[in-house]
Amino acid sequence: MPTGKVKFFDEDKGFGFIASDEGSEVFLHISALPAGTTSVKPGTRVEFSVADGKRGAQAMTVRVLDAPPSLVKLSRKPADEMAVIVEDLIRLLDNIGGGFKHGKYPESSNGKKVAALLRKVAEELDA
Template sequence: MPTGRVKWYNAEKGFGFVSRDDGGNDVFMHRDALPDGVTELKPGQKVEYGIVDTRRGVQAMAVTLKDTPQQRTRRTEPAAPRRSPEELHGLIEDMIKILEDQVMPPLRRGRHPDRKQTGKLAEVMHAVADELEG
């Protein structure tokens, strides 16, 4: 069976498209092709599917989910005011320095970085992502 990744899916409209792993044209996917109980798909989610040729083009049938994307839970406290572009630029520069100085060297040596450092870095990366999402 062919595999691919969800390009986009609109649950309200009940359809979306899958990018094929074999590099072919995108495949139309209707909600009727989804497994029972699945009502929503996330971009990048890996799927396996059958293909049927219709007069409108190739359509996915009997979709099987191969993975479920991990989602970060949103903070429940009120949103802080957005940082200025200059502050955000500084945060990103600091994050890059941490990556270059503390994460990349052990990876080059075939080792995982220290968990304490990566935990702190993950917090910084989440903060930057929250700022970028606005």
Template sequence: MPTGKVKWYDADKGFGFLSQEDGEDVYVRSSALPAGVEGLKAGQRVEFGIASGRRGPQALSLKLIEPPPSLTKAQGRRETPAEHKHSPDELHGMVEDMITLLEGAVQPELRKGRYPDRKTARRVSEVVRAVARELDA
């Protein structure tokens, strides 16, 4: 079975592409994933069965060689606690700004029964993560 790496995979759309070590890119659908696997991470090493389709090579079955990196394991490796980068007064301002951002960008969309667009969601999540990292330090 050929091996390669995940080039990209979109779990929402249910497909992506693998890059072979010696060949062209291979299309992979969610039905080719092993049982219990919801999606793939870019750069993840995989082994796959391949067939030629109308639009090029397609993965029929897929086996994970390396599991995706675990976020909890990566956080557990932190040997020394991080220093606080901001004073409590600065952090207070950051929290106020975060609340204002949530009230202005996220709540109106949720009230309309929709999630915020992807660009807004990414921006808001970066701000929330930054504040959370500072509180966690």
């Protein structure tokens, strides 16, 4: 069976193209993807069978060999760096909590900085 990489795939339109290792381009319809798969990312290595369609070569049965690595996961901070950031965040929130116990909200500029920091840490944890 030939192999190649997904050149592009439009999930909304339900099709894309595979750049085969032999150098040809093969049409990829969503129906050729494995059961339960609705999309493939560009760069995904696939193995496929080919049939001649109305407009040229068309992939009939596709098997995903390996997906490209997630750019988000590659850009994540190492866990030991996140440990330090979370510990500092806990200290910062403890200080703010002490102010709340005395009936004081943090200053507006400080509150905005803490809120932005919380959002960034949440994004990092969610990646």
